[in-house]
Amino acid sequence: MxxxxxxxxxxxxxxxxxxxxxxxxxxxxxxxxxxxxxGVVPMALYKHxxxxxxxxxGMVDAVLGEVVAARPADGDWRAAVRATLLSARxxxxxxxxxxxxxxxxxxxxxxVLGHMEAVTRLLLDAGFTPDLAHHAxxxxxxxxxxxxxxxxxxxxxxxxxxRTTPQPNPADYPSIxxxxxxxxxxxxxxxxxxxxxxxxxxxxxxxxxxxxxxxxGWESPVSG
Amino acid sequence: MxxxxxxxxxxxxxxxxxxxxxxxxxxxxxxxxxxxxxGVVPMALYKHxxxxxxxxxGMVDAVLGEVVAARPADGDWRAAVRATLLSARxxxxxxxxxxxxxxxxxxxxxxVLGHMEAVTRLLLDAGFTPDLAHHAxxxxxxxxxxxxxxxxxxxxxxxxxxRTTPQPNPADYPSIxxxxxxxxxxxxxxxxxxxxxxxxxxxxxxxxxxxxxxxxGWESPVSG
DNA sequence: CGATGGGGTGTACAGCGTATTCGCCGACGC
DNA sequence: GCGTCGGCGAATACGCTGTACACCCCATCG
Numbered sequence: 001m002x003x004x005x006x007x008x009x010x011x012x013x014x015x016x017x018x019x020x021x022x023x024x025x026x027x028x029x030x031x032x033x034x035x036x037x038x039g040v041v042p043m044a045l046y047k048h049x050x051x052x053x054x055x056x057x058g059m060v061d062a063v064l065g066e067v068v069a070a071r072p073a074d075g076d077w078r079a080a081v082r083a084t085l086l087s088a089r090x091x092x093x094x095x096x097x098x099x100x101x102x103x104x105x106x107x108x109x110x111x112v113l114g115h116m117e118a119v120t121r122l123l124l125d126a127g128f129t130p131d132l133a134h135h136a137x138x139x140x141x142x143x144x145x146x147x148x149x150x151x152x153x154x155x156x157x158x159x160x161x162x163r164t165t166p167q168p169n170p171a172d173y174p175s176i177x178x179x180x181x182x183x184x185x186x187x188x189x190x191x192x193x194x195x196x197x198x199x200x201x202x203x204x205x206x207x208x209x210x211x212x213x214x215x216x217g218w219e220s221p222v223s224g
Numbered sequence: 225m226x227x228x229x230x231x232x233x234x235x236x237x238x239x240x241x242x243x244x245x246x247x248x249x250x251x252x253x254x255x256x257x258x259x260x261x262x263g264v265v266p267m268a269l270y271k272h273x274x275x276x277x278x279x280x281x282g283m284v285d286a287v288l289g290e291v292v293a294a295r296p297a298d299g300d301w302r303a304a305v306r307a308t309l310l311s312a313r314x315x316x317x318x319x320x321x322x323x324x325x326x327x328x329x330x331x332x333x334x335x336v337l338g339h340m341e342a343v344t345r346l347l348l349d350a351g352f353t354p355d356l357a358h359h360a361x362x363x364x365x366x367x368x369x370x371x372x373x374x375x376x377x378x379x380x381x382x383x384x385x386x387r388t389t390p391q392p393n394p395a396d397y398p399s400i401x402x403x404x405x406x407x408x409x410x411x412x413x414x415x416x417x418x419x420x421x422x423x424x425x426x427x428x429x430x431x432x433x434x435x436x437x438x439x440x441g442w443e444s445p446v447s448g
Numbered sequence: 449c450g451a452t453g454g455g456g457t458g459t460a461c462a463g464c465g466t467a468t469t470c471g472c473c474g475a476c477g478c
Numbered sequence: 479g480c481g482t483c484g485g486c487g488a489a490t491a492c493g494c495t496g497t498a499c500a501c502c503c504c505a506t507c508g
Contacts, residue, residue, distance in 0.1 A: 007485090007486070007487090008486080008487085010388055030463080030464065030465085031464080031465065031466080032463080032464075032465090040487070040488090041487065041488050041489075042465085042466085043466075043467090043468095043487080043488075043489085043490095044486070044487045044488075046466075046467095047485080047486060047487075048388065048486095049388050050385065050386030050387050050388050051385070051386050051465075051466075052464090052465060052466090053385050053386075054385060054386055054387050054388055054389065057387070057389055058388075058389055061389060100327075100328070103324075103327050103373070104324070106374070107385065107387075108376070108392070109389045109392070110389070110390060110392045110396075113392050113396075113397055113400065114396070114397075116375075116397075116400060117396070117397045117398075117399050117400050120399035120400055120402075120403055121398075121399040123399075124399050124402065124403075129406070130402045130403045130405070130406035130407075131406050131407070131410065133399075133403055134403045134404075134406070134407055134417075135421075135422060135425050135426075137375055137403075138372060138375055138417065138422035138425070138426060139422075139425060139426035139429055139430075141365055141366065141367075141372050141373050141426065142365065142366065142373050143365075144373075144375070145373075148362060148365050149327070149365050149366050149368075149369075150330070151340070151361055151362055151368070152332070161274065161275070161277050161278060161281075161331065162274030162275050162277075162278055163274050163278050163281070163331075164234055164272065164273050164274050164278055164282075165278065165281055165282055165285060165333045165334070166334060168332070168333070168334045168337050172334075172337075172338070172341070173337055173338075173340075173341040174341075174345075175341050175344035175345040175347075175348050175357075176337065176340060176341050176344055178344075178348065178354045179344055179348075179354045179357055179358045179361075180358075181354070182353070182354035182355050182358070183354075183355070183358055186355065186444060186446075193358075193362065197359075197444075198359060198362035198363075201359050201362070201363060202359075202362060202363035202365065202430075205363055205430065205433045205434070205437075206363075206426075206429065206430070206433075208433065209429045209430075209432065209433045210429070213429075220410060220421075231454095231455065231456090232455080232456085254494080254495065254496085255495080255496065255497080256494085256495080256496090264456070264457090265456065265457050265458075266496085266497085267456080267457070267458085267497075267498090267499095268455070268456050268457075270497075270498095271454075271455055271456075272455090275496075275497075276495090276496060276497090
């Protein structure tokens with residue numbers, strides 16, 4: 001008697017997809033390769049996920065499911081939001097493909113909504129009006145998901161790309177050069193920006209500014 | 225004598241690709257369909273662009289090339305930065321596919337660098353240290369490119385998607401509900417968030433906070 | 449005149465997501 | 479015990495993608 005036929009299920013498919021992406025990158029996650037990994041024919045996956053998009057939705061859901069929402073202590077809402085977003089950041093950093101995957105998603109799955117709910121709740125409990133809480137969520141932007149956009153490509157990662165675009169001439173960008181010279185002076189050994197610092201820098205800047213609005217009783221201008 | 229053979233060139237290819245994306249969406253831009261549009265065989269394009277990635281790089285470059293950088297007036301750096309980023313926003317809004325395209329790019333082409341240079345320059349000229357200017361660029365995040373992430377999908381646009389993910393239960397998200405109820409009360413006719421308002425709200429929040437750091441002579445903590 | 453080389457052509461390949469059809473097999477009712 | 483039903487996996491096939499490779503035409507130039 002060979003293997004006694006353990007049937008597939010949605011969570012095994014998702015777990016393997018996450019493992020595959022973790023190990024070989026997002027591009028490696030194709031229905032065919034994932035099916036191979038599971039010892040199954042590609043079409044079998046469609047009994048458990050709705051399709052490629054639904055699969056990626058599920059993968060993102062799994063990653064965001066790792067986030068632990070902090071509970072506010074001592075009424076310090078900033079610390080709680082900060083800890084929650086840093087937890088999201090940690091989750092996304094454990095799965096490097098997740099950043100790009102999150103950006104491409106349009107539907108909101110339970111874990112994603114759960115995370116947004118947790119952050120919103122912290123704001124409301126801290127005395128934010130629903131109005132200000134709403135704008136605060138938007139202002140935090142991608143930091144809600146634990147990352148900020150890559151402004152300068154750390155090092156041209158990935159295969160070198162054929163280019164016909166004219167190569168930029170550094171002399172045309174004196175201000176960028178000035179900034180990067182200073183950055184290198186401060187961190188001579190670094191290969192790129194200090195993403196952790198940039199993340200918390202912008203986060204704290206926003207949290208402070210939002211706290212000021214909150215305590216001032218800010219509200220939206222009435223339109224029209 | 226039929227058409228006297230006007231040869232293709234890179235800018236014609238890029239212009240047609242942009243027009244195709246504008247008219248039929250990013251998914252319509254395939255090498256084959258673009259070649260059809262140009263009355264040419266697919267492989268002919270490879271004499272003018274390095275490949276699909278290089279093509280999209282060029283398309284993004286074209287969009288960001290539409291941005292006009294403001295010159296500071298009356299020493300009001302905030303107004304200048306604001307106007308420049310709103311110009312980027314206008315360009316991206318003219319080409320709805322550009323938002324997603326920008327997020328996927330990893331290389332920095334001349335127009336992209338030119339835009340970053342312009343913003344950086346405004347900061348340096350306003351008295352930002354290179355250090356603070358650097359962090360400011362990161363803090364502004366995607367707003368540099370004229371957009372902020374879509375937090376709530378306005379309306380499930382696009383074809384309905386097969387889903388196996390369990391449907392979320394609204395009762396599990398009371399804080400999100402509270403926020404959206406208030407948002408609807410304020411703008412009863414709206415179908416989604418007021419992205420323009422959210423953009424400028426976060427932008428002004430950041431510009432104000434950054435100005436405070438600037439005039440306080442802020443600098444990075446020394447690490448280690 | 450012949451050589452050169454850039455630009456367009458034709459063919460081909462490997463990979464993708466997925467619609468459709470079929471067959472196995474275990475569970476259940478009679 | 480036996481028929482049937484339903485869920486899960488297997489096979490096959492379609493249309494699409496990006497692009498490597500070889501070829502050929504034709505304008506240009508020495």
